[in-house]
Amino acid sequence: MDLDTVRTFVAAADAGRFQEAAAELSVTPQAVSKRIAALECRLGVRLFTRTPRGAELTIDGQAFLPHARELLKVADRAVASVRTDRRPLRVDVINxxxxxxxxLRGFHRTHPDVDLDVVMLFDVDTAVAAIRSGTIDASFRAVAAPGRALPEDIASVRVLDEPLQLLTGPAHALAAARSVRLAELAGHRIWMPGIVPGTEWAAYYADLVAEFGLTIEATGPNFGSDALLDTIADTPALATFMSEQTRLVWPAGHGLRRIPVTDPTPVYPHSLLWHRDNPHPGLTALRAHLATTATATATGHAVPGTWVPDWVLPN
Structure with a gap:
């Protein structure tokens, strides 16, 4: 159905005269008459009756009018969904x-005028597909895991190297340590049920295990962070890795310890991914904001004293 004819019908219905509808639409009265005739032909009914006072809706015209209004609203929403100056910036933050x-919260505090839609996708393949389809504008991911080279139309920049810490319960053998060397963890069980085979974080921890001889267990269902904290607090034989900036709250009775890991410190590399042709002004603002807060370097690895896998893109 031609939206111009539908828009002309609604304008004529509101104005009650074809001449006034023509003035509103900046067309001639003859153009209005032709559009209405075409719509009536398409629908197979009369929509207006000509009277000395103008044009009045027939019963069929009255029935069609609310649907015509809704049709125009849907069309306007469809256009707005791809107008980058009118729709929110859609960003994937994993969790x-x-x-x-x-x-992203820091960006929002600095740029409260930029509307945001925050989404949480599963893995880097899903995120890249969503960026390429236009479903999202950007994603924070570790790239590029082995066998997952980024497509040429996807750009990326390292924006944060996040140190990992050891999280233990009060009865763990390392609970009293002020820090622990990474090599010292080789004899301890590190439980991380959130590691899913095939994901970029699974590739990260697989390389960490291979290089430093660690024992990382991903057994059992993943019931979320609260259940993980409960288990770590109650099980002296288990510890887990926790990112330094992960925001968690646990009961005081848990007695959990965050212990820095050193020599080297494993860091999880976060990059921002986006489509090279995306013109959203909010994306430009986000990239500029992150450029002022980025902690990653453009070298093959992170800063001295830290560790990332060799496959991580430097910039």
Whole structure:
């Protein structure tokens, strides 16, 4: 159905005269008459009756009018959804408690005028597909995991290297340590049920295990962070890795300890991904904001004294 004819019908119905509708639409009265005739032909009914006072809706015209209004609203919403100056910036942050979410909150505080839609997608392949389809504008991810080279139309920049810490319960053998060297963790069980095979974070921890001889267990269902904290607090034989900037709250009785890991410090590399042809002004503002807060370097690895896998893109 031609939206111009529908828009002309609604204008004529509101004005009650074809001449006034023509003036509103900046067309001639003859053009209004032709559009209405075309719409009536398409629908197979009369929409208006000519009277000395103008044009009155027939019963069919009255029935069609609310649907015509809704049709125009849907069309306007469809156009607005791809107008980058009118729609929110859509950004994937993986989860609501992690460092990427913190980066986006910092951006929002600095740029409250930029409307945001925050989404949480699963893995880097899903995120890249969403960026390429236009479903989202940007994503925070670790790239590029082995076998996951970024498509040429996807750009990325490292924006944060997030140190990992050891989280233990009060009875763990390392609970009293002020810091622990990464190599010293080789004899301890590190439980991380959120590691999903095939994801970029699974590739990260697989390389960490291979290089430093660690024992990372991903057994059992992942019931979320609260259940993880409960288990770590109650099980002296288990510890877990927790990102330094992950925002967590636990009961005081848990007695959990955050212990810095050194020599080297494993850091999780966060990059911002976006489509090279995306013109959204909010994306430009986000990239500029992150450029002033980025902690990553443009070298092959992170800063001296830290560790990232060799496959991580430097910039």
């Amino acid at each position: 609501s408690r992690g460092a990427a979410s913190g980066l």
